Amino acid sequence: MVVVGSVAHVIVKAPNEASSRHRQIGQRLANGPVLVKRLELKTGLEPIIILEENGLEVAKAIGAARQTTNLA
Numbered sequence: 162m163v164v165v166g167s168v169a170h171v172i173v174k175a176p177n178e179a180s181s182r183h184r185q186i187g188q189r190l191a192n193g194p195v196l197v198k199r200l201e202l203k204t205g206l207e208p209i210i211i212l213e214e215n216g217l218e219v220a221k222a223i224g225a226a227r228q229t230t231n232l233a
Contacts, residue, residue, distance in 0.1 A: 162208050162223050
């Protein structure tokens with residue numbers, strides 16, 4: 162996360178996209194269905210990004226690796 166002036170920017174990479182992108186709160190990912198809803202900044206804790214898709218919110222720690230499931 163980077164703050165420029167008073168605007169927070171995050172660098173995100175959607176699973177179906179080849180490269181990462183800079184996004185602000187209110188912008189969309191994955192060609193539109195995923196909204197960068199908000200950032201939660203709590204003293205002493207890692208920042209959390211809240212994403213929304215189809216009305217469901219998902220919280221991810223900034224810097225967290227994407228989790229994958231191995232079905233083998």
